[in-house]
Amino acid sequence: xxxxxxxxxxxxxxxxxxxxxxxxxxxxxxxxxxxxxxxxxxxxxxxxxxxxxxxxxxxxxxxxxxxxxxxxxxxxxxxxxxxxxxxxxxxxxxxxxxxxxxxxxxxxxxxxxxxxxxxxxxxxxxxxxxxxxxxxxxxxxxxxxxxxxxxxxxxxxxxxxxxxxxxxxxxxxxxxxxxxxxxxxxxxxxxxxxxxxxxxxxxxxxx
Numbered sequence: 001x002x003x004x005x006x007x008x009x010x011x012x013x014x015x016x017x018x019x020x021x022x023x024x025x026x027x028x029x030x031x032x033x034x035x036x037x038x039x040x041x042x043x044x045x046x047x048x049x050x051x052x053x054x055x056x057x058x059x060x061x062x063x064x065x066x067x068x069x070x071x072x073x074x075x076x077x078x079x080x081x082x083x084x085x086x087x088x089x090x091x092x093x094x095x096x097x098x099x100x101x102x103x104x105x106x107x108x109x110x111x112x113x114x115x116x117x118x119x120x121x122x123x124x125x126x127x128x129x130x131x132x133x134x135x136x137x138x139x140x141x142x143x144x145x146x147x148x149x150x151x152x153x154x155x156x157x158x159x160x161x162x163x164x165x166x167x168x169x170x171x172x173x174x175x176x177x178x179x180x181x182x183x184x185x186x187x188x189x190x191x192x193x194x195x196x197x198x199x200x201x202x203x204x205x206x207x
Contacts, residue, residue: 009150013092016140016144017146018095018146027145031096031145037112037137040131044127045063045115062167069166073162074105074156077104077105078104083104083149085098085103085149087147096145096147104151105152105158109139109157110160112131112135112138116128118167121168
């Protein structure tokens with residue numbers, strides 16, 4: 001009975017994991033999802049910060065701090081609880097190279113879920129929905145390719161939700177002051193750009 005959760009975890013993994021004979025196009029799509037969708041995160045956050053008003057900047061900063069908090073919490077979990085990856089136990093098929101470190105919770109899952117939940121918590125429905133879809137794709141792809149168990153993604157979601165809850169509480173206390181500090185830092189950094197770029201960014205940051 002004590003091993004029932006792990007048995008379920010492994011059984012579900014084997015149902016999702018790509019088997020020999022899987023079409024090349026599907027493996028390629030999974031690899032793209034697992035390794036390259038991550039670049040959408042800085043793209044979305046930078047667009048919110050530089051192309052939107054103060055509300056969008058606050059949302060971008062909230063999401064970024066939530067992600068850092070979630071990753072830190074996930075790292076702490078990995079430090080105290082080691083769970084081998086499927087290929088380390090000879091289970092299933094692995095389709096990409098990966099270090100033999102702890103699989104729980106998934107770092108990719110933690111990052112994607114935290115940003116998605118943060119954007120949705122700030123009621124940025126379009127960006128949040130896009131990130132939620134990307135999160136599901138990344139979670140599926142990394143199980144499909146054999147480097148994570150389903151429970152790794154479940155743990156990542158819990159860690160992400162915990163971090164976003166903590167940052168929501170922090171934001172009600174010091175959110176506006178934190179935003180003002182980062183806006184000032186942003187202006188200081190971009191003051192080094194050529195004048196025409198700086199003034200364009202500066203005008204946008206005032207609204």
